[in-house]
Amino acid sequence: MDQRPGTAGLRKKVAVFSQAHYLEMFTQAVFTTLNLRSGARLVIGGDGRYFNAQAIQRLMAVAVANGVREIIVGQHGLLSTPAASHLIRTRQAHAGFILTASHNPGGPAGDFGLKFNTPTGGQAPEQVTNEVFRVSQQLQGYSVATLPHIDLARIGRIEFEGVRVEVVDPVADYSRLMESLFDFDRIAAWLASGRRVCFDAMHGVTGPYARQILVDRLGAAPESLLHAESLPDFGGLHPDPNPIDAAELVARSRADNPPDLLAASDGDGDRNMILGPRLFLSPCDSVALMLANITRIPGYQGGIPGVARSMPTSRALDVVAASQGLPCYETPTGWRFFCNLLEAGRIGLCGEESFGTSSAHCREKDGLWAVLFWLNLLAVDGRSLPGMLSAHWAIFGRHHYQRWDYDVADASRASDLMAALRNLLPALRGTNPAGGVIETADDFHYRDPVDGSESAHQGVRLIFSNGARIVYRLSGTGTSGATLRVYLEQHVTTAEAIARSTVEAVTPLGRLAAQIARIGHHTGLAEPTGMI
Numbered sequence: 001m002d003q004r005p006g007t008a009g010l011r012k013k014v015a016v017f018s019q020a021h022y023l024e025m026f027t028q029a030v031f032t033t034l035n036l037r038s039g040a041r042l043v044i045g046g047d048g049r050y051f052n053a054q055a056i057q058r059l060m061a062v063a064v065a066n067g068v069r070e071i072i073v074g075q076h077g078l079l080s081t082p083a084a085s086h087l088i089r090t091r092q093a094h095a096g097f098i099l100t101a102s103h104n105p106g107g108p109a110g111d112f113g114l115k116f117n118t119p120t121g122g123q124a125p126e127q128v129t130n131e132v133f134r135v136s137q138q139l140q141g142y143s144v145a146t147l148p149h150i151d152l153a154r155i156g157r158i159e160f161e162g163v164r165v166e167v168v169d170p171v172a173d174y175s176r177l178m179e180s181l182f183d184f185d186r187i188a189a190w191l192a193s194g195r196r197v198c199f200d201a202m203h204g205v206t207g208p209y210a211r212q213i214l215v216d217r218l219g220a221a222p223e224s225l226l227h228a229e230s231l232p233d234f235g236g237l238h239p240d241p242n243p244i245d246a247a248e249l250v251a252r253s254r255a256d257n258p259p260d261l262l263a264a265s266d267g268d269g270d271r272n273m274i275l276g277p278r279l280f281l282s283p284c285d286s287v288a289l290m291l292a293n294i295t296r297i298p299g300y301q302g303g304i305p306g307v308a309r310s311m312p313t314s315r316a317l318d319v320v321a322a323s324q325g326l327p328c329y330e331t332p333t334g335w336r337f338f339c340n341l342l343e344a345g346r347i348g349l350c351g352e353e354s355f356g357t358s359s360a361h362c363r364e365k366d367g368l369w370a371v372l373f374w375l376n377l378l379a380v381d382g383r384s385l386p387g388m389l390s391a392h393w394a395i396f397g398r399h400h401y402q403r404w405d406y407d408v409a410d411a412s413r414a415s416d417l418m419a420a421l422r423n424l425l426p427a428l429r430g431t432n433p434a435g436g437v438i439e440t441a442d443d444f445h446y447r448d449p450v451d452g453s454e455s456a457h458q459g460v461r462l463i464f465s466n467g468a469r470i471v472y473r474l475s476g477t478g479t480s481g482a483t484l485r486v487y488l489e490q491h492v493t494t495a496e497a498i499a500r501s502t503v504e505a506v507t508p509l510g511r512l513a514a515q516i517a518r519i520g521h522h523t524g525l526a527e528p529t530g531m532i
C-alpha cells in the first residue's frame with residue numbers, strides 16, 4: 001500500500017482500489033492507528049463516483065469488526081465533503097470516512113479515493129497520516145464482520161447485533177447550517193426581483209444540495225442548475241471547477257444577458273469557482289473580497305479573529321487583513337493546515353488559490369457555502385460583481401495571478417528540477433532579474449503556531465521588491481507522473497496596470513520562472529500544459 005506520506009487519505013485508480021483486500025487493508029490501518037473505543041460512532045459518505053456503493057459496504061464490514069457500533073451514512077452513500085465535516089461535528093462522531101477523489105475523473109477507468117477525518121470534522125493531521133502509512137506497511141491482515149446488505153436508498157435506521165446504521169438525508173443538516181449563516185430571505189428577494197444565478201454541479205455530489213437550497217428554498221429557476229444529476233462517471237466530464245473544465249459555464253458568462261452570478265463546484269463539493277457577467281473572479285480575490293465585506297453577512301456580523309491563506313495563494317488577502325488589523329496566517333498547501341487555526345479560534349475565514357474557501361462553520365473547504373456567501377453579498381450590496389471587484393481593486397490594488405502547470409510524465413525529472421532549484425536559492429537572493437530585486441528566495445517551512453509541528457519543503461518562493469512573486473511546488477494529489485505548479489503573482493496599484501489583462505501582466509514573470517528553474521531543460525516541456 002503506497003499511500004503518500006502526509007496526505008489525508010488514499011487516491012488511486014479504481015482498478016487499484018477495487019482489488020480484493022485493498023480498501024480493507026487501508027481501512028484497517030486507519031482503525032489500528034486511531035484505536036477507537038469499542039462502541040464508536042462513524043460518519044460515512046462519498047461523492048457518488050463509481051465504486052462508491054460497494055466501497056461503503058466493504059468499509060462498514062471492517063468498521064464493525066473494529067468495534068464501531070453506530071454508523072451515520074448519507075442516503076445513496078452521498079455526502080458532500082463539507083456536509084460530512086458538519087455531520088461529524090454535530091453528531092460527535094469519533095471519525096468520518098469520505099469516499100472521493102475530489103475533482104479527479106471518475107468511472108471504471110477513473111480515480112477513487114478514501115480519506116478519514118477526526119472528531120473535529122477536519123482532515124487527520126500529518127502525524128496521524130504518517131502513522132497510518134507506517135502501520136499499513138506492517139499490517140499482516142484485517143478484521144472483517146459479516147454484515148447483512150444495508151439498503152442505502154431508504155432513509156431510516158437499521159439495527160442488527162448491537163450495531164445501528166442510520167441512513168440520513170445528506171442535505172437536511174447542511175441546509176440548516178447554511179440558513180443559520182446567510183440571510184435566505186434577502187437572497188430569495190434578490191432572486192425574485194429578477195436577478196439570476198447559474199450553478200454547475202458538474203455531475204458531482206452538489207446537484208441535490210443545489211436543487212434543495214438554491215431552487216426549492218431560495219426560489220432560483222430550475223434551469224439555473226447545470227449538470228445537476230449526480231452520476232458515477234460525472235457524465236464523462238472532469239468535475240473540476242476551473243475555466244477549462246467548466247468551459248460551458250464560462251461561455252454562459254460571456255453570452256448575451258448573462259446571469260448575475262455563475263458558479264461551479266467539484267466532485268465532492270468542497271471547491272468553488274465564481275464568475276460574473278464577462279468576469280472570472282480569481283479565488284485569491286474572492287477570499288479577499290469576502291474579508292473586506294465579512295460583517296455584512298449575518299453569520300459573521302460580529303467580525304472574525306483572523307484569516308489564513310495557503311502559501312501559493314496571492315497576497316490579496318493579506319492587504320485587506322492588514323487594513324483591518326487582523327492576523328493573516330500563511331500555511332502550506334492543503335486544507336488540514338487551516339484546521340488547527342480554526343479549532344484554536346484564531347481564524348474565521350481561509351482560502352486556497354485552487355478554488356477552495358471556507359470559514360469556521362465546518363473543517364473543510366465548502367463550495368456551496370462560497371456561492372451562498374456571494375449571493376448574500378450581492379443581494380446586500382446591490383452593485384454587480386464586476387462593479388464590486390473594480391471598486392475593491394481601486395482601494396487595495398490588484399494582484400494579477402495565474403498558475404502554470406507542467407505535467408511531467410517522468411516524476412523523477414520533476415524532483416530533479418526542484419532539487420536543482422533549491423540549490424540555486426542562495427545565488428538568487430539579491431539579484432535583479434526583471435525590474436525587481438529578489439528579496440526572499442527560500443523553501444517554505446511552516447511551524448504550526450498552535451501545536452508547534454513543523455512541515456518542511458512546502459514550495460520554493462521567490463519574492464521580488466516590485467510586488468512580484470513566483471512560487472514552485474510539486475502537486476501531491478496526482479495518481480500518475482508529476483505536476484510542477486508555478487504560481488505567478490504581480491501586485492499593481494496604478495489604474496493603467498489594474499486595467500491590464502492578467503495574461504499580459506504575468507506572462508513575463510512566467511517566462512522568467514521557466515528560465516530560472518530551467519523547466520525546458522529538466523522536463524522537455526517548452527510551454528506549460530495548463531494555465532489557470
Ligand code: VG1
Pocket residue numbers: 101102103266270271310333334335352353354356474475476477478485
Ligand atoms: C491540490 C490543490 C490544493 C488542494 C488539494 C486538495 O493539491 O493545489 O490547494 O488543497 O488539491 O483539494 P496539489 O497538491 O495537487 O497541488 V481537493 O478539492 O482534492 O480536497
Ligand code: CO
Pocket residue numbers: 102103266267268269270271
Ligand atoms: Co474536492
